[in-house]
Amino acid sequence: MRSALSKSTIYILLAIGAVFMLLPFVWMLSTSLKAPNEVMAMPPVWIPSELNWDNFTEALAVAPFDRYFVNSLIVTVISTIGELVTTILAAYAFSRINFFGKNIIFAVLLGTMMVPGEVLLIPNFVTLSNLGWIDTYQALIVPWTASVFAIFLLRQFFLGVPKELSFAAKVDGCSEFRFLWYVMVPLAKPALITVALLKIINSWNAFLWPLIVTNSQELRTLPVGLSAFTTEAGIKYELLMAASTMVVVPMLILFFIMQKYIIAGVARSGLKG
Incomplete structure (x- = not known):
């Protein structure tokens, strides 16, 4: 009872x-x-x-949302692919390859997760400004092609794979990269899907960084484009909410379709409770 x-x-x-x-x-x-x-x-x-329903068509006419959509799509797809590549390579190195200072370097990386992202905005902006990347796709994509949390998540998954598999592969003459690509990556599919989905959602909804590093309308992403509904006369809330709905709905649909992979990836990587 x-x-x-x-x-x-x-x-x-x-x-x-x-x-x-x-x-x-x-x-x-x-x-x-x-x-x-x-x-x-x-x-x-x-x-x-x-x-x-005219609010939706009027919202689309206020700003070039087709261009904003293309920009968001480009940034999301390329940054997600970049993060998957760096995450797979780094996680495998920290979980399977022995090299000098591995544990210290990994501890330092984990320590960076405690630094608020806002603290890094100015240093990152200055670095990109010196490179001449402000108001370019590089500024929107390159700084976000690696994630310490994603590396940690995938490393935990790789540590759960029996070492006997790698021993057997080396006996058969398999190289480290071949073992990673043909054995570890297929086994880590749930964790990789989790990393990709989290990255897609975060990149699609990013507002502060694209607002800072873009000056021209041609490079604005969807969240930044919503500011077009704020005028000197006030905010047109009905149009703003119509545009926000169009921005949010694709991510909600993606999350509900793929949520079982997120749960499976987190559960199998050892991040429980």
């Missing part, structure tokens, strides 16, 4: 938490379909009296 009561309490608390998490998305979708006079109405209007 006590066990059933505790489980019921947990489920109720989780359900309440889920409702609070979903409220902003429900409000965003509701506002995207409202008329201007209903956006700031008091008491709040949750269900629009009339569905204004």
